[in-house]
Amino acid sequence: MTEPGSEVSLREYGPAVSVPLSAEAGRALAASGILQSATPDPGRIGHWLLRAGSRVGAVRTPGGPVVRIMPKTPVSRLFFLLGFSLDPARAWRDSREGTVDTGAYDDVVPALAHAVERQIDGALRRGVLQGYREVEESALVVRGRLREAEQIRRHFGRTPPVEIVYDAYTADTAENRILRAATERLLRLPDVPGPVRRRLAHQRVRLADAQPLVRGQELPRWQPSRLNSRYQSALRLAEAVLRGTSPEHRPGGTDPLTVDGFLFDMNQLFEDFVTVALGEALREHDLTTRRQDVHHLDVAGLVRIRPDLVVRTGDGRAPLAVADAKYKVEKGDGLLNADLYQALTYATVLGLREAHLVYAAGRRPEHFHEVHGTAAGRDGRGMRIYQHSLDLSSDPAQLLASLRHIAARLAESSPHPRS
Known part of the structure; x- marks a missing residue:
């Protein structure tokens, strides 16, 4: 059996790995939802087949090993996506990878702990906010x-x-409580390097006058202002830590397992990055956007649909285009039928002549499918479903340029003249 304190390394969407685990530890992993699958290995008694899905990071299981899941995307790029999603105004101005300082660490948890500690240190440089x-x-x-x-x-x-x-x-303010809670959260994680752990402990001492948060309660609310402007980057990153996908921090403490760690869900991170970046770019075209905009497929309103992004006129009234982010690789033949059906549904319900799918990877940056049997518009063509691909291995400036191009394509779908 794998001893407590041992380590298992997996790769995001990589092949299953056979690991010696106790039945209790194996069942805990299977029930946690952390992995794509965790099943007994039929070929090896006392072993479990573990396969990672879209979640990356590290978790410690009760009576079992530390499970480390490495992302396919370089860690520095992952944190660029995170930094842009949290603070697009800053990242849009500065598309270098240094928008979130991850130090020299190339693993998720060490990089996260370093980034949060550096942000907190910067926030407290002029003293603790009162x-x-x-x-x-x-x-x-x-x-x-x-x-x-x-x-x-x-x-x-x-x-x-x-x-x-x-x-x-x-000093017992919402802002300081959040920073203290994030510091304490990181100090409990596996894989935090010793030098970073010591610096985090120092930050916890500086924030000692803030009351600790009660596990399971909602985070205290804060409002951006001139007074807390130096705290804002640190607060956004701290909230990302506290709202992470670790089972320990699910609201209400409903999770029956004690599985401690931190995980990024790459599906959610990619969706957040794409929709935030497109929304920022579309503002340059005097258009507004709504994320997770709720509509209904049927007249009775029983079947809900929630496109990732709906583009609307500047006054927000009329829908002009719809887009959905897909953290997956577009197939070699360019077809992912379920995605196309979903996009067709969105366009039909919203009364649009175009829908757009944005993938994390693909062979072609852009192509489209014209839908058979749809009415031709003034340009003589029917409804089109566009498929776009982003190369996450490209540098941030190129990523943002690609998203600006997609945003321009979405803006062109508008049938209304823009002032």
Whole structure:
């Protein structure tokens, strides 16, 4: 059996690997949904066949090994996609790979821990942000405002203590709580290098006046402002850590397993990157976009459809184009029938003459299928379904240029003149 503390290395969508595992550890992995599949190896007693899917990172199983899943995409590129999705304005201005500093690490968890620690260090360089927070407490002296209803309910006929509410100027703010929680989260992960772990521990000390978050509760809300501008990049990355796909951080604590770690879902990351980047590029054409825009296939409204991106006029009223991101490799013959049917459905329901599919890889950057039996428009052609491919191995500037080209193609599908 694989001993606790041992390691198993898998590759995203790679071949299954036969690993010695206890039945308990194997069942925990199978039930967690972390892997694409985890099944007993019929050819080797006491072994399990593990195959990774779209999730990359590292997790520690109870009584089992640390499972490390390496991405197909270089880690520096993965963090460029993440950085753009979180802060497109900054990344659009600076398309170099340094928008998220991953250091020299080429594995997901070490790079993530390094990036978050560097962002927090930068945020705290001018001191810990403080702000006003409403405090309710029982006290021996009156401070702030008396909570009359609580005073009567708890201490009728007796004073002190008095029930009061006041605004305290404190470091216990939503922003600092989020940064502290992300720091503590990373300190519990496997694979965090020693130097990074020591720096994270130092940041936790600097944030000690912020209260820890309760597991399973929603993250506290914060609003971007001039006062917290130096915190904003760190906060977005910290929230990505806390909202990661690790089972430990599913809201409500409903997961029955104690599987600790951090995973990126490459499907979601690619979708976020494509839709955010297209949305930013389409603003240059005076168009608006809606992500995960809900519509219904049937008149009764029983069957919902949610395209990844719907392009609309500048006032947001009329749909002009629809696009869906697919983190998969386009087949050699250029056909992925289920995807084409899905795009056709979107275009039909929205009353559009075009639909667009954006793949993570493919042999041709762009081609289309004209749908048989659809009514010809003024240009004499029927409905078209376009397939675009992005080369994730290309540098960020090329990636963004490709997305600008796709955005221009989406903008051209508009039948309405733009001012």
